[in-house]
Amino acid sequence: MTPESVAFDRAVEYYDETRGFPPGEEQRVAALIQQVGGLTATSRVLEIGIGTGRIALPVAPHIQAYFGVDISRPMMLKLQSKLNGEPIYITQGDATRLPFPDDTFDAAVAVHVFHLIPGWQDVLRELQRVLKPDGVLIHALTRAETDFQELWQAWESVVSSESKRDVGIQWRNGTTFLEDSGWMPHGEWQELAYSQSITPRLYIERVRQRIWSRCWRATDTELEAGVQAMEKLMQVRYPNADAPIAWQSVFTARAYRKPSKRV
Numbered sequence: 001m002t003p004e005s006v007a008f009d010r011a012v013e014y015y016d017e018t019r020g021f022p023p024g025e026e027q028r029v030a031a032l033i034q035q036v037g038g039l040t041a042t043s044r045v046l047e048i049g050i051g052t053g054r055i056a057l058p059v060a061p062h063i064q065a066y067f068g069v070d071i072s073r074p075m076m077l078k079l080q081s082k083l084n085g086e087p088i089y090i091t092q093g094d095a096t097r098l099p100f101p102d103d104t105f106d107a108a109v110a111v112h113v114f115h116l117i118p119g120w121q122d123v124l125r126e127l128q129r130v131l132k133p134d135g136v137l138i139h140a141l142t143r144a145e146t147d148f149q150e151l152w153q154a155w156e157s158v159v160s161s162e163s164k165r166d167v168g169i170q171w172r173n174g175t176t177f178l179e180d181s182g183w184m185p186h187g188e189w190q191e192l193a194y195s196q197s198i199t200p201r202l203y204i205e206r207v208r209q210r211i212w213s214r215c216w217r218a219t220d221t222e223l224e225a226g227v228q229a230m231e232k233l234m235q236v237r238y239p240n241a242d243a244p245i246a247w248q249s250v251f252t253a254r255a256y257r258k259p260s261k262r263v
Contacts, residue, residue, distance in 0.1 A: 004118070004167075005071060005094070005095075005096075005116055005117045005118060005119070005167070005168075006116040006117075006167060006213055006216070007071045007072045008051060008072045008075050008213070009072050009073075009074045009075070010210075010216075011075075011211075011213070012052070012072070012074040012075050012077075012078050014211060015051065015052055015075065015078075016052055016054070016078075018206065018211050018212075019054065020054055021054065021194065021251075022194055022195070022196060025192075025194045026054065026057070026058040027058055028192055028194075029055065029058060029192060029251055030055075030058035030059045030062065032190055032192050032251065032253055033055065033059050033109065033138060033140070033253060034059065034062055034063075035190065036138055036140075036187065036190050036253045036254060036255050037107040037109075037136055037138040037255050038107075038136070038255070039059070039062065039063050039106070039107060040063070041062065041063060041064060042063075042064050042106075043063040043064055043106045043107060044063070044064055044065045044067070044104065044105050044106050045059070045063055045065070045066050045067065045105060045106065045107045045108070045109060046067045046068070046069070046098075046100070046104070046105045046107075046108045046109070046127075046130065047066065047067070047068045047069070047108070047109040047110070047111075048068075048069050048070075048095040048098075048108065048109075048110050048113060048123065048127070049069075049070055049095065049110065049111070049113035049116070050068025050069065050070050050075075050076065050079065050090060051070055051072070051075045051076075051079065052075050052078040052079045052082070053068075053078075053079040053082060053088065055109060055111050055140075056068055056079070056086075056088050057079075057082060057086060057088070059109075060086040060087055060088045061086055061087075063087070064087065065087045065089065066086070066087060066088045066089070067088075067089050067090075067091070067100070067105070068088065068089070068090045068091070069090075069091050069092075069093045069094075069095055069098060069099075070090070070092065070093075071092065071093070071094055071095075072092075073092050076090045076092060095113075095117060095123045095126065096117070096119045096122035096123055096126060097122075097126065098126045098127075098129070098130055100130045101130070102129050102130065103130070103131070103132045103133065104130045104131075104132070105130055105131055105132060105135055106131075106132055106134075106135050106136075107131075107135055107136050107137070107138055107255075108127050108130070108131055108135070108136075108137045108138065109137075109138045109140070110123075110127075110137065110138070110139050110140070111140045111141065112140065112141040112142060114139075114168050114169040114174070114177070115166040115167070115168045115169050115170070115171060115174065116166075116167065116168055116213070117167070117168040118167045118168055119168075120168045120169055120177075121181070124178075124181055124183070127258070128258040128259060131258055134257075135258065136186055136255040136256060136257060137178070137183065137255065137256045137258065138253055138254075138255050139178060139253065139254055139255075139256060140251065140252065140253035140254075141174055141175075141251075141252060142249055142250065142251050142252070143249070143250050143252065144247060144248075144249050144250075145247060145248045145249070145250065146245070146247030146248075147237075147245075147247075148200070148203055148245070148247065150233060150237060151200070151203065151204065151230045151233060151234065151237075154226070154229040154230050154232070154233045155207065155226035155227070155229060155230050156226070157229060158222065158225045158226050158229050159218050159222045159223075159225070159226050160218075160222060162217075163217045163218040163219065163222055164214060164217075164218070166214075175189075178256050179256075181259075182259035183256040183257065183258060183259060184256060184257040184258075184259070185254060185255075185256055185257075186254075186255040186256055186257050187254065187255050188254065189252050189253070189254045190252065190253055190254065191250050191251070191252045192250070192251045192252075193248050193249070193250045193251075194248070194249055194251070195246055195247070195248055195249075196246070196247060196248075196249055197244040197245060197246040197247070198244060198245065199241060199242050199243060199244050199245065200234050200237075200238040200241045200245060201234070201241040201242055204227060204230045204231060204234060207223075207226070207227055207230065208223070208224075208227045210223070
């Protein structure tokens with residue numbers, strides 16, 4: 001059975017707290033998105049997986065119109081509750097079947113979403129259709145430079161390969177799949193680094209609570225075994241598990257021109 005796209009209904013109450021940018025960083029992210037995509041006051045932009053608006057809200061005031069599609073109604077309702085006159089227009093829908101005419105948008109935004117969509121090739125075909133001939137796809141993701149990766153490796157060591165596998169693009173291919181699919185880089189990767197901190201104990205507790213989407217497909221038995229493996233390593237690696245550990249996150253984005261021929 002083909003897996004379904006991952007909806008974030010279950011994450012709506014904690015998404016902003018656990019996925020949001022540190023205060024003040026959202027404006028720097030918006031400036032980076034504008035720079036990478038060459039966005040102006042007349043730009044019409046589409047975001048797939050708009051969620052609660054962590055990208056849309058800071059970008060929208062600087063362009064003409066920001067449209068968003070998401071399969072999660074609760075996430076979009078959360079975004080709707082935050083709106084304060086921004087030109088943001090949201091639609092519940094599937095990114096593999098976009099409800100827009102051909103050649104509509106100057107740019108499309110996709111932030112760390114292709115790993116959640118099994119039919120990502122269909123998404124690319126739809127983006128190619130709705131982007132104007134000179135439109136660009138702004139692809140962005142975040143990587144964390146932290147030694148907590150050791151804890152994740154402990155978790156993954158006891159979790160089945162199917163449970164920890166992304167349903168769409170695999171993380172290791174996150175920066176190459178667009179070129180492999182015929183999309184043409186338009187400019188270089190641009191990066192924005194910012195600092196965060198969390199205690200090892202709270203980090204592991206968030207795994208136990210299934211805060212991260214990579215935990216959602218694990219069985220209860222797998223999840224608990226993985227948490228126990230993390231806690232065992234924590235006792236050795238972090239003698240004071242309640243002391244905050246700082247790490248650097250890097251938000252990185254690049255623009256792509258669509259293939260010259262309709263796929």
